[in-house]
Amino acid sequence: AQSVTQLDSHVSVSEGTPVLLRCNYSSSYSPSLFWYVQHPNKGLQLLLKYTSAATLVKGINGFEAEFKKSETSFHLTKPSAHMSDAAEYFCVVSDPWSGNTPLVFGKGTRLSVIA
Amino acid sequence: DGGITQSPKYLFRKEGQNVTLSCEQNLNHDAMYWYRQDPGQGLRLIYYSQIVNDFQKGDIAEGYSVSREKKESFPLTVTSAQKNPTAFYLCASRIKMGVGEKLFFGSGTQLSVL
Numbered sequence: 001a002q003s004v005t006q007l008d009s010h011v012s013v014s015e016g017t018p019v020l021l022r023c024n025y026s027s028s029y030s031p032s033l034f035w036y037v038q039h040p041n042k043g044l045q046l047l048l049k050y051t052s053a054a055t056l057v058k059g060i061n062g063f064e065a066e067f068k069k070s071e072t073s074f075h076l077t078k079p080s081a082h083m084s085d086a087a088e089y090f091c092v093v094s095d096p097w098s099g100n101t102p103l104v105f106g107k108g109t110r111l112s113v114i115a
Numbered sequence: 116d117g118g119i120t121q122s123p124k125y126l127f128r129k130e131g132q133n134v135t136l137s138c139e140q141n142l143n144h145d146a147m148y149w150y151r152q153d154p155g156q157g158l159r160l161i162y163y164s165q166i167v168n169d170f171q172k173g174d175i176a177e178g179y180s181v182s183r184e185k186k187e188s189f190p191l192t193v194t195s196a197q198k199n200p201t202a203f204y205l206c207a208s209r210i211k212m213g214v215g216e217k218l219f220f221g222s223g224t225q226l227s228v229l
Contacts, residue, residue, distance in 0.1 A: 009155070034218065043121075043205065043222035090157065094209070094218070102148055102173065103207065103218065107157035 002027045004093045006106035014114045019063075019078040021109045023091035026072065033074045034092040035065055038108075044090065050074060061085070086113045117142045121206050121221035127229050128193065128200060136191045136224045138206035144219070145210065147189040151175060152203040152223075161204075164189055193226065201227050 007022040025031060032051045036044040048059025055067040065076045074091060091106040119140045128134045138147065146165050150158040160173030164183040178197025183189055193200045206221040 036220075041203075041225070044220040046218070049218075092218070102146075102160055102163045103209065105150070105158040107155075 002031065002093045002095065002104045004091050004104050004106040006089075006091050006109050008109050009107065010110045010112065012112040012114060013081045015083055016080050019076070019081045019085065019111065021076040021089050021091075021111065023074045023076065023106060024072055025074060025091070025093045027093055027095070029095060032094040033065075033067060034094070035059065035063070035074075035076050036090045036092060038088045038090065040087075047076070047089075081111075081113045083113050083115065086111055119206060119208055119219050119221040121204075121224050123224060124222070126224055126226045128226060129229050131195045133192055133194050134200075134226070136193070136204055136206075136226070138189045138191065138221060139187055140189075140208045140219070141187060142208055142210065142219060143186070144208035145186070146208060147183070148207040148209070149173075149179075149181065149189070149191045150205045150207065152205060158205060161191065 003026040005024045013019055030052050034049045035047040037047050038044050047063050048057045048065055050057050050067045058064045063078050065074055067074050089109045093104050122137045126134055148163040149161040151161055152158050159175050161175055161179050162170055162173055162181040164170035167183055167186050170181050170183050178194055180192045204224045209218050
């Protein structure tokens, strides 16, 4: 069975400093991995996705994530936080080859950015 | 443009009432999902459907029902048996394309109890 663990429920950074949101996954096959962002009272917006191509994935708004199979991790990073990055972030794992396993979400990490 | 449409954006339910949340997609996706979001608990799977006329319970299906009579539509009914329905509900769809897998989300419905 697939599972996702977001290691921090809340991360707080100062504006202009790096962001690191941690995600570990468990999957018995080569998964697809996604990071989504959710601003208050909004739906989910895709930041980036990994689907067995390049292990370093670049997304929107300066975010990127690196797939590390040996560590079963897919951490999200950004070199310099902006106030507009304050939101909830979700790591999602999916099996791209099977229709029998639904999407699995992490519990989310709330990012706060301090001026 | 293709996408997923959830309606209404806000919905209020009276005690003992059933309400239905709409989810429509014009992406020709096979799989559709309903998730419930509560503060601090992330997204929990209610029901999902891989093909028309077939659906499976997720982790928190009690008090909910769904149908999948058409590929485009996957409505969710919150029944009176659901004692704590106040939450944000998200619908998603997915197409299986291997490395080209795509996921789409609706903009959500906020359900509150009067």
